[in-house]
Amino acid sequence: MDHDVLIIGGSFAGTSAAMQLARARKQVLVLDTGMPRNRFAAASHGFPGQDGQSPADIKARFSEELNAYPTVRFRDGAAVSTKREGSGFRVSLADGGDVAARRIVLAYGVRDSLPNLPGLAERWGASVLHCPYCHGYELNRQPVGVLARGEMALHQAMLLPDWGPTTLFTQGLVRLSPDETQSLQSRGVRIEETPVAELVGSGTALEAVRLEDGRTVALAGLFLAPITAPSCDIAAQLGCEMREGPTGPYVAVDQTQATTVAGVFAAGDLASPMPNATLAAAAGTMAGGSAHRSLIFDPDLRQHDGRAS
The missing domain is CATH 3.50.50.60 (FAD/NAD(P)-binding domain)
Incomplete structure (x- = not known):
């Protein structure tokens, strides 16, 4: 496998997941389109330690911190398709390349319809x-x-x-x-x-x-409450269960941010009915730790896929 964990999405949830995995010295690739949902906001408020900072500056600071860890790489681009491959996954990219990883963290967020x-x-x-x-x-x-x-x-x-x-x-x-x-x-x-x-x-x-x-x-x-939808269909391709929230569908996860597909975790607005920067970072932290534990306790993905509680 090319990587231990592929994180699709590089905003607050994705970078928080990457930090936990980086500190466990896992090989991590963060795939990012550079189009976070919060790009229209001049400032992010209510985020402890970051109150009043622009989302772009917060994201850049998180990325700078991650660059200090040698096992993390960033790649610009979008995931377009994915499939299970042995005890991991293979993801095709919009630029024609592909990536193999043992685990996936979905953190690509949602898009708003106004x-x-x-x-x-x-x-x-x-x-x-x-x-x-x-x-x-x-x-x-x-x-x-x-x-x-x-x-x-x-x-x-x-x-x-x-x-x-x-x-x-x-x-x-x-x-x-x-x-x-x-x-x-x-x-x-x-x-x-x-x-x-x-x-x-x-x-x-x-x-x-x-x-x-x-x-x-x-x-x-x-x-207003925007109508939301996942930013891409990777979760659907993988067969992750979805739930209907007050503004649109989101990926069902359990308390560890595990989806209903073994080896796939999700965090951030994509996996919550309540969008919030602090909650997204917290969920990403949990998802990264859970992906790490999955590599240790279920290395061959032999646990049956189930339903998120």
Whole structure:
């Protein structure tokens, strides 16, 4: 085998997995397309020791730390297909090459699908946001909105008043029960039934949304739950079980980050219904350690594939 472990994805989860394996002196290849989900955000918040740093700078620092370990290599590129080969795997790459590894850690994340509204896409990660814990504090208690796409909007709207005066834009997609309406009103949430037609503001800043009836509502930030999907289909090719989360499918893993396919582990947004940088790094740490233990205690992958708990 070329490598002990192939890690597909080089952001927070993938590099955290690589660190554990590097310290176990395993031969590791990190395959990375350089297109992390958080590339649109200017800063990452709530990540201990990295609060306020740009995701690109955090990733570069992690990679620099890993470069101190002689058994870790990075390779630019995407995985396009994979198959089981003996007691390991062979992965074909977009550049025509292939890689063999005894174990695989999937950490390639998810891609976001956004509503088709004028002015929204260019503000994604700057003033159109998905996580109040990551970005709400910096809005300085200015007015914020929630753009409904499904039932997650109610959850977001209940949380957001702690960060600023909140308006829920139902977009004709959410029908609130009397109890839900009362709960929102008890939190001071304004409910707007007229759909948002466009976002307005200078550059990537948000100043207001314009409604279909021509009215404008002043906002400093607009929150929504994006529809997500895995960034590639490698997990599906391997036969990993998937689960349905609040925004889309994710890879099922057990408490050790093992998938339902023996020898394959997954971490980060790809393997969690709750995206978060700190949680991604923690899951990557577990996945790397679990892959190492698998090499020791199940070297020939004789344990039966099972279902993640």
